[in-house]
Amino acid sequence: MQLGVIGLGRMGRIVVDRVLDAGHDVVAFDLDEEAVASAAEAGATPADSVVDLAERLDDEKRIWLMVPAGEAVDAALADLEPHLDGDDVVVDGGNSHFEDSTRRADETPAAYLDCGTSGGPAGAELGFSLMVGGPEWAYEELTPVFDAVATGPAGHDRMGPAGSGHYVKMVHNGVEYALMQAYGEGFELLAEGRYDLDLEAVARTWNNGAVIRSWLLELCEEAFREEGTDLGDVDDYVAGGSTGTWTVREALEQEVPVPLIYQALGERFGSRAREDGRFSRRLANRLRYGFGRHEVARRE
Numbered sequence: 410m411q412l413g414v415i416g417l418g419r420m421g422r423i424v425v426d427r428v429l430d431a432g433h434d435v436v437a438f439d440l441d442e443e444a445v446a447s448a449a450e451a452g453a454t455p456a457d458s459v460v461d462l463a464e465r466l467d468d469e470k471r472i473w474l475m476v477p478a479g480e481a482v483d484a485a486l487a488d489l490e491p492h493l494d495g496d497d498v499v500v501d502g503g504n505s506h507f508e509d510s511t512r513r514a515d516e517t518p519a520a521y522l523d524c525g526t527s528g529g530p531a532g533a534e535l536g537f538s539l540m541v542g543g544p545e546w547a548y549e550e551l552t553p554v555f556d557a558v559a560t561g562p563a564g565h566d567r568m569g570p571a572g573s574g575h576y577v578k579m580v581h582n583g584v585e586y587a588l589m590q591a592y593g594e595g596f597e598l599l600a601e602g603r604y605d606l607d608l609e610a611v612a613r614t615w616n617n618g619a620v621i622r623s624w625l626l627e628l629c630e631e632a633f634r635e636e637g638t639d640l641g642d643v644d645d646y647v648a649g650g651s652t653g654t655w656t657v658r659e660a661l662e663q664e665v666p667v668p669l670i671y672q673a674l675g676e677r678f679g680s681r682a683r684e685d686g687r688f689s690r691r692l693a694n695r696l697r698y699g700f701g702r703h704e705v706a707r708r709e
Protein backbone atom coordinates (compact mmCIF):
# COMPACT_ATOMS: atom_id res chain seq x y z
CA MET A 410 0.00 0.00 0.00
CA GLN A 411 1.03 3.61 -0.51
CA LEU A 412 0.33 6.11 2.31
CA GLY A 413 0.67 9.87 2.33
CA VAL A 414 1.60 11.20 5.79
CA ILE A 415 1.13 14.89 6.62
CA GLY A 416 2.77 15.98 9.89
CA LEU A 417 6.10 14.40 10.77
CA GLY A 418 6.54 15.43 14.40
CA ARG A 419 6.82 13.12 17.42
CA MET A 420 3.84 11.01 16.37
CA GLY A 421 3.72 11.34 12.58
CA ARG A 422 7.32 10.23 12.21
CA ILE A 423 6.46 7.02 14.06
CA VAL A 424 3.60 6.41 11.62
CA VAL A 425 6.08 6.85 8.75
CA ASP A 426 8.69 4.52 10.23
CA ARG A 427 6.28 1.75 11.18
CA VAL A 428 4.48 1.85 7.82
CA LEU A 429 7.83 1.73 5.97
CA ASP A 430 9.02 -1.13 8.20
CA ALA A 431 5.90 -3.07 7.26
CA GLY A 432 6.91 -2.84 3.60
CA HIS A 433 4.53 -0.12 2.42
CA ASP A 434 5.41 3.07 0.52
CA VAL A 435 5.17 6.48 2.16
CA VAL A 436 4.96 9.99 0.71
CA ALA A 437 5.72 12.48 3.49
CA PHE A 438 5.11 16.19 4.04
CA ASP A 439 5.59 18.61 6.93
CA LEU A 440 5.89 22.39 7.08
CA ASP A 441 9.30 21.73 8.62
CA GLU A 442 11.72 20.93 5.77
CA GLU A 443 14.15 19.15 8.09
CA ALA A 444 11.41 16.75 9.17
CA VAL A 445 10.71 15.98 5.50
CA ALA A 446 14.41 15.44 4.76
CA SER A 447 14.75 13.12 7.72
CA ALA A 448 11.70 11.07 6.64
CA ALA A 449 13.20 10.87 3.15
CA GLU A 450 16.43 9.52 4.62
CA ALA A 451 14.35 6.83 6.30
CA GLY A 452 12.90 5.81 2.93
CA ALA A 453 9.83 8.01 2.40
CA THR A 454 9.25 9.98 -0.79
CA PRO A 455 9.50 13.67 0.16
CA ALA A 456 6.77 16.14 -0.84
CA ASP A 457 7.19 19.91 -0.67
CA SER A 458 3.53 20.78 -0.08
CA VAL A 459 0.19 19.14 0.66
CA VAL A 460 -0.72 19.52 -3.01
CA ASP A 461 2.58 17.95 -4.10
CA LEU A 462 1.88 15.05 -1.74
CA ALA A 463 -1.60 14.57 -3.21
CA GLU A 464 -0.20 14.62 -6.74
CA ARG A 465 2.44 12.01 -5.89
CA LEU A 466 -0.17 9.55 -4.60
CA ASP A 467 -1.90 6.87 -6.69
CA ASP A 468 -5.49 7.31 -7.88
CA GLU A 469 -7.00 5.79 -4.74
CA LYS A 470 -5.35 8.03 -2.18
CA ARG A 471 -4.74 6.95 1.43
CA ILE A 472 -3.63 9.87 3.59
CA TRP A 473 -2.80 10.08 7.30
CA LEU A 474 -2.89 13.49 9.02
CA MET A 475 -0.77 13.75 12.19
CA VAL A 476 -0.76 17.51 12.78
CA PRO A 477 -1.87 19.50 15.86
CA ALA A 478 -5.65 19.48 16.39
CA GLY A 479 -7.60 22.48 15.10
CA GLU A 480 -6.58 24.84 12.30
CA ALA A 481 -3.75 22.67 10.98
CA VAL A 482 -6.19 19.85 10.21
CA ASP A 483 -8.60 22.20 8.40
CA ALA A 484 -5.70 23.80 6.48
CA ALA A 485 -4.41 20.43 5.27
CA LEU A 486 -7.92 19.31 4.31
CA ALA A 487 -8.56 22.55 2.40
CA ASP A 488 -5.42 21.93 0.32
CA LEU A 489 -6.32 18.27 -0.20
CA GLU A 490 -9.98 18.82 -1.08
CA PRO A 491 -9.62 19.49 -4.86
CA HIS A 492 -7.61 16.26 -5.15
CA LEU A 493 -10.01 13.97 -3.27
CA ASP A 494 -12.99 11.87 -4.30
CA GLY A 495 -15.14 9.15 -2.77
CA ASP A 496 -12.60 6.37 -3.44
CA ASP A 497 -9.99 8.10 -1.30
CA VAL A 498 -9.51 7.73 2.46
CA VAL A 499 -8.22 10.36 4.89
CA VAL A 500 -7.27 9.39 8.45
CA ASP A 501 -6.93 12.04 11.17
CA GLY A 502 -4.73 10.40 13.80
CA GLY A 503 -4.41 13.51 16.01
CA ASN A 504 -6.37 14.57 19.08
CA SER A 505 -9.17 16.35 17.24
CA HIS A 506 -12.44 17.15 18.97
CA PHE A 507 -15.03 14.58 17.87
CA GLU A 508 -17.47 17.29 16.69
CA ASP A 509 -14.78 18.73 14.41
CA SER A 510 -14.33 15.22 13.06
CA THR A 511 -18.02 14.68 12.28
CA ARG A 512 -18.07 18.06 10.53
CA ARG A 513 -14.96 17.18 8.52
CA ALA A 514 -16.41 13.76 7.66
CA ASP A 515 -19.44 15.56 6.19
CA GLU A 516 -17.40 18.17 4.34
CA THR A 517 -14.51 16.05 2.98
CA PRO A 518 -15.10 14.44 -0.44
CA ALA A 519 -13.10 11.35 0.67
CA ALA A 520 -14.06 8.73 3.25
CA TYR A 521 -12.95 10.17 6.59
CA LEU A 522 -11.62 8.13 9.51
CA ASP A 523 -11.19 9.83 12.89
CA CYS A 524 -8.51 7.85 14.69
CA GLY A 525 -7.77 8.33 18.37
CA THR A 526 -4.12 7.46 18.92
CA SER A 527 -2.68 6.43 22.28
CA GLY A 528 0.80 5.33 23.28
CA GLY A 529 2.89 8.46 22.77
CA PRO A 530 6.47 8.39 21.51
CA ALA A 531 6.93 4.98 23.17
CA GLY A 532 4.75 3.71 20.32
CA ALA A 533 7.82 3.86 18.07
CA GLU A 534 8.80 0.43 19.35
CA LEU A 535 5.57 -0.88 20.82
CA GLY A 536 3.04 0.45 18.33
CA PHE A 537 -0.03 2.47 19.23
CA SER A 538 -3.56 1.77 20.40
CA LEU A 539 -5.88 3.11 17.67
CA MET A 540 -9.58 3.92 18.14
CA VAL A 541 -11.14 4.44 14.72
CA GLY A 542 -14.45 5.99 13.71
CA GLY A 543 -15.94 6.20 10.22
CA PRO A 544 -17.12 4.07 7.31
CA GLU A 545 -16.51 0.34 7.67
CA TRP A 546 -15.16 -0.10 4.12
CA ALA A 547 -12.54 2.59 4.69
CA TYR A 548 -11.49 1.00 7.99
CA GLU A 549 -11.16 -2.41 6.27
CA GLU A 550 -9.22 -0.80 3.42
CA LEU A 551 -6.72 0.80 5.81
CA THR A 552 -6.35 -2.32 7.97
CA PRO A 553 -2.80 -3.13 6.71
CA VAL A 554 -1.74 0.38 7.74
CA PHE A 555 -3.49 0.14 11.11
CA ASP A 556 -1.83 -3.28 11.69
CA ALA A 557 1.55 -1.62 11.10
CA VAL A 558 0.96 1.53 13.18
CA ALA A 559 -0.80 -0.20 16.08
CA THR A 560 0.70 -2.84 18.38
CA GLY A 561 -0.75 -5.31 15.89
CA PRO A 562 -4.25 -6.44 14.86
CA ALA A 563 -5.49 -6.32 18.48
CA GLY A 564 -4.23 -2.74 18.87
CA HIS A 565 -6.89 -1.16 16.68
CA ASP A 566 -10.61 -1.44 16.16
CA ARG A 567 -13.48 0.41 14.58
CA MET A 568 -15.44 2.05 17.38
CA GLY A 569 -18.42 3.08 15.22
CA PRO A 570 -19.49 5.86 12.84
CA ALA A 571 -17.84 9.22 12.22
CA GLY A 572 -16.65 10.92 15.41
CA SER A 573 -16.66 7.78 17.57
CA GLY A 574 -12.90 7.25 17.35
CA HIS A 575 -12.08 10.71 18.66
CA TYR A 576 -14.95 10.46 21.17
CA VAL A 577 -13.42 7.31 22.67
CA LYS A 578 -9.97 8.95 22.69
CA MET A 579 -11.39 12.00 24.46
CA VAL A 580 -12.76 9.80 27.23
CA HIS A 581 -9.45 7.88 27.30
CA ASN A 582 -7.69 11.16 28.07
CA GLY A 583 -10.17 11.93 30.85
CA VAL A 584 -9.32 8.57 32.40
CA GLU A 585 -5.62 9.40 31.94
CA TYR A 586 -6.10 12.62 33.96
CA ALA A 587 -7.83 10.77 36.81
CA LEU A 588 -5.21 7.99 36.94
CA MET A 589 -2.37 10.54 36.98
CA GLN A 590 -4.12 12.35 39.82
CA ALA A 591 -4.62 9.13 41.80
CA TYR A 592 -0.97 8.11 41.50
CA GLY A 593 0.07 11.69 42.29
CA GLU A 594 -1.99 11.78 45.47
CA GLY A 595 -0.77 8.38 46.65
CA PHE A 596 2.88 9.27 46.14
CA GLU A 597 2.36 12.69 47.74
CA LEU A 598 1.03 11.01 50.89
CA LEU A 599 3.97 8.60 50.87
CA ALA A 600 6.42 11.50 50.35
CA GLU A 601 4.90 13.57 53.17
CA GLY A 602 3.95 10.67 55.43
CA ARG A 603 5.44 8.80 58.37
CA TYR A 604 8.25 6.88 56.72
CA ASP A 605 11.34 7.93 54.83
CA LEU A 606 10.57 6.00 51.67
CA ASP A 607 12.38 5.41 48.41
CA LEU A 608 9.53 6.10 46.00
CA GLU A 609 11.28 4.45 43.07
CA ALA A 610 11.44 1.26 45.13
CA VAL A 611 7.74 1.63 46.03
CA ALA A 612 6.77 2.12 42.37
CA ARG A 613 8.95 -0.81 41.27
CA THR A 614 7.42 -3.07 43.89
CA TRP A 615 3.91 -2.03 42.91
CA ASN A 616 4.73 -2.59 39.25
CA ASN A 617 5.62 -6.18 40.00
CA GLY A 618 2.32 -7.88 40.64
CA ALA A 619 0.36 -5.19 42.50
CA VAL A 620 -3.28 -4.56 41.65
CA ILE A 621 -2.42 -0.99 40.63
CA ARG A 622 0.48 -1.83 38.26
CA SER A 623 0.26 -0.01 34.92
CA TRP A 624 2.27 1.84 32.27
CA LEU A 625 1.60 5.15 34.03
CA LEU A 626 3.01 3.59 37.20
CA GLU A 627 6.07 2.43 35.24
CA LEU A 628 6.45 6.07 34.16
CA CYS A 629 6.22 7.10 37.86
CA GLU A 630 9.05 4.64 38.60
CA GLU A 631 11.08 6.13 35.73
CA ALA A 632 10.41 9.67 36.99
CA PHE A 633 11.64 8.86 40.52
CA ARG A 634 14.68 7.05 39.10
CA GLU A 635 15.62 9.95 36.83
CA GLU A 636 14.61 12.93 39.02
CA GLY A 637 15.09 11.54 42.52
CA THR A 638 12.55 10.51 45.12
CA ASP A 639 11.68 14.21 45.79
CA LEU A 640 11.36 14.88 42.02
CA GLY A 641 14.29 17.32 42.22
CA ASP A 642 13.54 20.61 40.48
CA VAL A 643 10.37 19.46 38.68
CA ASP A 644 7.90 22.36 39.03
CA ASP A 645 4.30 22.03 40.23
CA TYR A 646 2.90 23.27 36.94
CA VAL A 647 0.90 20.96 34.67
CA ALA A 648 0.32 22.14 31.11
CA GLY A 649 -2.27 20.87 28.61
CA GLY A 650 -5.87 20.43 29.64
CA SER A 651 -7.91 20.70 26.46
CA THR A 652 -8.85 17.04 26.12
CA GLY A 653 -9.84 16.78 29.78
CA THR A 654 -11.97 19.90 29.44
CA TRP A 655 -13.78 18.31 26.49
CA THR A 656 -14.41 15.16 28.53
CA VAL A 657 -15.88 17.08 31.45
CA ARG A 658 -18.00 19.28 29.17
CA GLU A 659 -19.39 16.20 27.43
CA ALA A 660 -20.10 14.51 30.78
CA LEU A 661 -22.07 17.57 31.87
CA GLU A 662 -24.07 17.52 28.63
CA GLN A 663 -24.79 13.81 29.04
CA GLU A 664 -25.54 14.27 32.77
CA VAL A 665 -23.00 11.56 33.61
CA PRO A 666 -21.12 12.15 36.87
CA VAL A 667 -17.33 12.13 36.41
CA PRO A 668 -16.14 13.59 39.74
CA LEU A 669 -12.64 12.10 39.55
CA ILE A 670 -11.93 13.41 36.06
CA TYR A 671 -13.41 16.80 36.97
CA GLN A 672 -11.29 16.98 40.11
CA ALA A 673 -8.16 15.98 38.21
CA LEU A 674 -8.81 18.70 35.64
CA GLY A 675 -9.35 21.24 38.42
CA GLU A 676 -6.07 20.22 40.05
CA ARG A 677 -4.32 20.73 36.72
CA PHE A 678 -5.74 24.23 36.35
CA GLY A 679 -4.98 24.83 40.03
CA SER A 680 -1.32 24.05 39.40
CA ARG A 681 -1.08 27.23 37.36
CA ALA A 682 -0.97 29.45 40.41
CA ARG A 683 0.18 33.02 40.12
CA GLU A 684 3.69 33.63 41.35
CA ASP A 685 2.23 35.10 44.54
CA GLY A 686 0.05 32.03 45.20
CA ARG A 687 -3.57 31.11 44.57
CA PHE A 688 -5.98 33.90 45.55
CA SER A 689 -8.60 31.43 46.80
CA ARG A 690 -6.12 29.78 49.17
CA ARG A 691 -4.96 33.15 50.45
CA LEU A 692 -8.57 34.17 51.10
CA ALA A 693 -9.30 30.86 52.89
CA ASN A 694 -6.25 31.49 55.05
CA ARG A 695 -7.60 34.95 56.02
CA LEU A 696 -11.20 33.72 56.50
CA ARG A 697 -10.08 31.15 59.09
CA TYR A 698 -8.90 34.15 61.11
CA GLY A 699 -12.24 35.83 60.51
CA PHE A 700 -14.40 33.01 61.82
CA GLY A 701 -12.02 31.33 64.27
CA ARG A 702 -9.24 33.79 65.10
CA HIS A 703 -6.81 31.20 63.74
CA GLU A 704 -3.38 32.64 63.09
CA VAL A 705 -2.94 34.08 59.57
CA ALA A 706 0.12 32.71 57.77
CA ARG A 707 1.81 35.76 56.23
CA ARG A 708 4.53 36.12 53.61
CA GLU A 709 8.11 36.64 54.73
Ligand SMILES: NC(=O)C1=CN([C@@H]2O[C@H](COP(=O)(O)OP(=O)(O)OC[C@H]3O[C@@H](n4cnc5c(N)ncnc54)[C@H](O)[C@@H]3O)[C@@H](O)[C@H]2O)C=CC1
Pocket residue numbers: 415416417418419420421438439440441444475476477478481482484485502503504505526527528529530
Ligand atom coordinates in the same frame (compact mmCIF):
# COMPACT_ATOMS: atom_id res chain seq x y z
N1 LIG B 1 2.64 13.52 21.59
C1 LIG B 1 1.79 12.61 22.05
O1 LIG B 1 2.07 11.89 23.01
C2 LIG B 1 0.45 12.42 21.40
C3 LIG B 1 0.00 13.29 20.45
N2 LIG B 1 -1.23 13.07 19.86
C4 LIG B 1 -1.75 13.98 18.85
O2 LIG B 1 -1.08 13.75 17.62
C5 LIG B 1 -1.01 14.98 16.88
C6 LIG B 1 0.44 15.29 16.57
O3 LIG B 1 1.12 15.38 17.80
P1 LIG B 1 2.73 15.42 17.88
O4 LIG B 1 3.34 14.59 16.83
O5 LIG B 1 3.05 15.15 19.30
O6 LIG B 1 2.99 16.96 17.56
P2 LIG B 1 4.35 17.63 17.07
O7 LIG B 1 4.25 19.06 17.45
O8 LIG B 1 5.53 16.85 17.54
O9 LIG B 1 4.28 17.48 15.47
C7 LIG B 1 3.33 18.13 14.69
C8 LIG B 1 3.96 18.31 13.31
O10 LIG B 1 2.95 18.81 12.43
C9 LIG B 1 3.57 19.77 11.59
N3 LIG B 1 2.54 20.63 11.06
C10 LIG B 1 1.79 21.55 11.70
N4 LIG B 1 0.91 22.10 10.87
C11 LIG B 1 1.07 21.51 9.68
C12 LIG B 1 0.45 21.65 8.40
N5 LIG B 1 -0.56 22.51 8.22
N6 LIG B 1 0.90 20.89 7.38
C13 LIG B 1 1.91 20.02 7.58
N7 LIG B 1 2.54 19.84 8.75
C14 LIG B 1 2.12 20.58 9.78
C15 LIG B 1 4.58 20.46 12.47
O11 LIG B 1 5.58 21.10 11.71
C16 LIG B 1 5.11 19.30 13.30
O12 LIG B 1 6.23 18.68 12.72
C17 LIG B 1 -1.68 16.04 17.76
O13 LIG B 1 -3.03 16.15 17.41
C18 LIG B 1 -1.54 15.46 19.15
O14 LIG B 1 -2.51 15.95 20.05
C19 LIG B 1 -1.98 11.97 20.16
C20 LIG B 1 -1.56 11.07 21.09
C21 LIG B 1 -0.32 11.22 21.81
Ligand SMILES: O=C(CO)[C@H](O)[C@H](O)COP(=O)(O)O
Pocket residue numbers: 504526527528529582585648649650651652653
Ligand atom coordinates in the same frame (compact mmCIF):
# COMPACT_ATOMS: atom_id res chain seq x y z
O1 LIG C 1 -3.31 12.35 23.97
C1 LIG C 1 -2.29 12.37 24.62
C2 LIG C 1 -1.94 11.27 25.54
O2 LIG C 1 -2.93 10.29 25.54
C3 LIG C 1 -1.37 13.55 24.45
O3 LIG C 1 -0.21 13.44 25.23
C4 LIG C 1 -2.10 14.83 24.71
O4 LIG C 1 -1.30 15.90 24.30
C5 LIG C 1 -2.49 15.01 26.14
O5 LIG C 1 -3.56 15.91 26.21
P1 LIG C 1 -3.65 17.11 27.27
O6 LIG C 1 -2.88 18.25 26.66
O7 LIG C 1 -5.12 17.40 27.38
O8 LIG C 1 -3.01 16.64 28.54
